[in-house]
Amino acid sequence: MFLARVVGQVWATAKWPELEGLRFLLVRPYDLADLRKGPAASPSPDAAVVVADVLGAGPGEDVIVAYGHAARVGVEPDLAPGEKPHRPIDAAVVGIVDRWDVEPAARKRST
Amino acid sequence: MIRGKVVGQVWGTRVDARLRGATLLLVAAEDAAGAPTGEVVVARDQLDARRGDSVLVAFGSGARNAILPGAAANRGVLAEAAVVEIVDGADA
Numbered sequence: 001m002f003l004a005r006v007v008g009q010v011w012a013t014a015k016w017p018e019l020e021g022l023r024f025l026l027v028r029p030y031d032l033a034d035l036r037k038g039p040a041a042s043p044s045p046d047a048a049v050v051v052a053d054v055l056g057a058g059p060g061e062d063v064i065v066a067y068g069h070a071a072r073v074g075v076e077p078d079l080a081p082g083e084k085p086h087r088p089i090d091a092a093v094v095g096i097v098d099r100w101d102v103e104p105a106a107r108k109r110s111t
Numbered sequence: 112m113i114r115g116k117v118v119g120q121v122w123g124t125r126v127d128a129r130l131r132g133a134t135l136l137l138v139a140a141e142d143a144a145g146a147p148t149g150e151v152v153v154a155r156d157q158l159d160a161r162r163g164d165s166v167l168v169a170f171g172s173g174a175r176n177a178i179l180p181g182a183a184a185n186r187g188v189l190a191e192a193a194v195v196e197i198v199d200g201a202d203a
Contacts, residue, residue: 001135001153001192003151003153031149032118032147033149035118035119055127064123064126064135066191067191068170068191069171069186070174070175070189070191073129073189074189077127077128079187081187082183082186083187084186094126094127095121095123095125095126095127095135097122097123098122098125099121099123100119100121100122101119101120102119102137
């Protein structure tokens with residue numbers, strides 16, 4: 001899983017029927033240098049991932065994204081025990097973040 | 112799996128019900144020499160890893176096995192990454 005900031009949304013009309021009802025968001029993952037700058041920082045704009053969302057995350061919010069099987073489980077809140085998730089996705093929002101905390105890098109003392 | 116250092120934690124109330132109560136750590140991945148690669152993953156933790164600890168993180172069904180061992184039982188477990196070991200030491 002990774003921490004990312006929602007920066008936009010993606011729409012489509014032609015798609016697999018199994019994708020009906022899912023929203024797709026554009027998110028930017030945080031790297032270590034971004035997180036060291038503290039909660040006011042934005043992730044650097046050099047990477048973006050499209051992720052499915054059933055939790056209702058909006059632009060500017062930070063989210064936890066899961067890949068693979070966990071993503072397919074994540075978009076099926078009512079999955080019965082033993083039932084296999086079937087949607088053709090591989091990344092999904094599994095949590096909207098209220099707060100994250102990373103210690104800033106130690107600053108060198110100026111002498 | 113990757114080796115990394117625990118650098119922080121994430122909290123949220125609007126999370127998938129199957130993630131409620133889970134400890135979610137921010138782990139900075141490290142290369143073979145122990146230097147941070149820049150990538151940070153969010154991993155479930157049941158070992159009580161602390162900030163600054165060096166940990167091993169497993170992905171995929173390995174992570175699900177760490178949360179609930181047994182492939183039949185854990186297909187509904189929501190975990191894509193999990194701390195599976197707190198590292199005491201490593202060579203090379």
